[in-house]
Amino acid sequence: MKFDDILTHLGEFGPYQKRIYVLACIPAISVAFQTLLPVFYLAIPDxxxxxxxxxxxxxxxxxxxxxxxxxxxxxxxxxxxxxxxxxxxxxxxxxxxxxxxxxxxxxxxxKTTFTSTALAQFNIVCGNKGWRATSNSITFAGSLVGAIFLGLLSDLIGRKKTFFLSIFFHCASSISIAFAPNMVGFVALRFINGVSSTGVFMTSFVIGMELVGPSKRVLAGIVIELFWCLGLFILGALAYALRDWQHLQLAVSVPPVLMLLMWWFIPESARWLLSRGRDAEAEQIIRKAAEVNGVDLPPKIFDKSTLDVNQPRAKVWEMFTTPVLLIRTLVIFVNWFVVSMVYYGLGLNVQNLSGDIYLNFTIANIMETIAYALCIILLDRTGRKKLHCGSMMLGGIACLLTMFPVMYGDSSHAWITTTLSMIGKLGASAAFAIIYVFSAELFPTVVRSSGMGASSTFARVGGIISPYVADLGLLVGGDLKVALPLIVFGAVSVGAGLLSLLLPETLNRKLPETIDDAKVFGRTNSSTDYYLDTLEDTDIDKGSSSKKKESDKF
Incomplete structure (x- = not known):
């Protein structure tokens, strides 16, 4: 019996899976704290x-x-x-x-808005203002390192051990940041935090998804983003109440230490245990799930075909062997790069907008939450291609339009720029959620894991660049200092959105399993060539990669 068949028999999202899934999603709240804290503690007061x-x-x-x-x-x-x-x-x-x-x-x-910020404490002003972008960029570089090495570690020693090891360093580095003696120490600790935060989000995502049945993975893959949004709302409220950056840092870093207690409640991934030949441990977890879900299992549930260990494999560079595959793969990589750069860039850019920073931050979070809710409602109705392109174009055009109130308006029109930026955040957030599902379905089964890993790498490079784009106005100055970052984000979003039209639709299509399937995928709409099949047959795990927001969202 294939593993996805076992999950379907258990109940694709039964009480046991929901319990583990919620526990696995909770750390996304803390990762959201640390990812967007720079909006407040890296603000530069007058x-x-x-x-x-x-x-x-x-x-x-x-x-x-x-x-x-x-x-x-x-x-x-x-x-x-x-x-x-x-x-x-x-x-x-x-x-x-x-x-x-x-x-x-x-x-x-x-000290009207902030009693203290890290940049004020370390006097990162005048010629040193570039340190703000560098600090954020180094944190995203840590995310890239974490994605590579902790991803390998997760496959080597297991999801659970990697998860809790990441939580330990995530909490330790988060607390230590509040006591950084200087800017160099501050940046070094943020790098470690970037590495560990990626490990936390990535492994929690995988733990939650590997127990969810095939038809529920799209939903589960987006719901975790709602936990991320919850973290942002809590962060905004705490930042409003605590105006001293060290107090704020400690307030969002000490409580997550309690996540270490989840060791006794979260099991190892049964799928990983099977891949390591530890069938008895995996069976114990599955039978525990069956007991909680009220399902009877046959005496023997695993066999040689459960994980398709003999399935033929291919290398990701085989996706570059024909013009069709080359263009398709490059378009996917470009969209991951752009959507990550724009999402994180707009998040950090909140501190550069006019108006109350706390109100702007909250509105941006509301827009992001709306974006994920719309994805849940529309993704299986409108299709991946239209929704992704539409999201990119909406966000991109909104950002580009900010040049007009800046060029032809005055300070009384600053609210227009802020509003357009928020619309841009909605589009970028939706596109980030969609690109996970879309690209996972476009890569054939034999290179899906490596293809998503390569895509994630491009996303993290986009994250590394995003702070410099967000601070373009700060570094360059001039009349367009507020709109310039938004114009750049808008231009690349529109470009990547238009490129995505070159990709084939994947909704209700039998997805490619081999490189040869990928070569002809999307060239015909004939129901005899492509037909809706069960997700088990495609062996797709739409939630096998992490967003994170370094993402990707870590």
Whole structure:
């Protein structure tokens, strides 16, 4: 009996699977915390140079005497918006106002929105502003390392051990970040956090999915994203209540330590145990599931064909052997790269938008939740191709339109840019969810695992680049500093969305199993050549890869 047949007999999403699935999804909340925390603790508050030698200097005026000292010490400059303000980077060379200035070495910060941020604590301002993008990029680089090495470790020592090892380092690094002594230590700890967060999300995703029946995997693969969204809503509320970055970091990092207690409730993957020849342990788990689900199992449930260990294999580079396969594979890789870059870039870009950062963050989370709900409703109705292309085009066009309120409007039209950015987030979130299912169905069975792994690598490279795009306005300045990142995200989204039209639809089609199947897949609509078959026959595991949001979403 094939393993998917066993799951169908058990009940594809019975009480036992639901219990394990929910437990496996809970860590996505903590991963969401750490992934989007930079929106708050890497924010750059309004600041100016501190008055040299004035111990009690503050950004807020302390009265006329304080204002006189500040004005004699700090020159006034025009910022990118043409507004005059006290210099962020220069002080006069002497205590009397003159023309000669020098770079300052200490700063004072506006504490209206944030009591403290990491960038303010480490004085990452002026010429050091690029450290913000670098810090985020290095974290996504950690996600890439984690995806590669922890994915291999998961196959070697098991899902459960890798899962809890990742949780341990995820919690340890998250807590340690709050006590980072300097920017170098802060970035190093965030790299470790990126590695471990990927391991947490990836293995939890796999543990949950490997006990879910074939027809429920699309649903389960998207529902975990709702746990991610729950984490973002909690983060927004805590960030609003705790304005000190270290307090916020600890508040979202200490409670997840309790996840280690799930060791006694989450079993090893029965599918992995079977692949390692540990049939007795796998059978014990399956029979426990049957007992909870109220299902009777035959005396013998496993045989040599259960996992198709003798199924012929192929290499992912065989997807480059013909023009059709080459174009199709490159289009898939480009879409993974773009959707990851845009999703994470728009998430980080919230801190650059006008208006209240907490409100903007919450609205973005609402849009993401709506996107996943729409995917659940529409994915099996409209098809993968139309929905993915439509999501990319919606998000891309919305981002491109931000150039008009910037070029032809004024500060009173800033809400238009924010609104368009939120629509862009909706499109990017939906596209990220769809591309998992779509590409898993396009790769033939014999290269599906390696094809999804290669796609995930491109997604993580997109994540590494996204912070620099999000901070383009900060690094370049000028009139388009707010819209420039959105214009870039919009242009690549539209381009990738149009390219996705080259891909064939997969809904209600018998999916390719071999390289030869993939060569002709999509060339005919004949029901005699392609027909709706059971998902068991395709041996597809639509949830075999992780999103994560480094993703991919880790």
């Amino acid at each position: 600041n100016r140079c501190a008055v040299p030698g004035l111990a009690n200097d503050t950004y807020k005026s302390q009265g006329s005497a304080h204002d006189i000292i500040v004005n004699r010490t700090i020159p006034w400059e025009r910022n990118d918006d043409g507004v005059s303000k006290l210099s962020e980077c220069n002080v006069y060379t002497n205590f009397t106002a003159g023309n000669e200035t020098q770079e300052c070495t200490s700063w004072v910060y506006d």
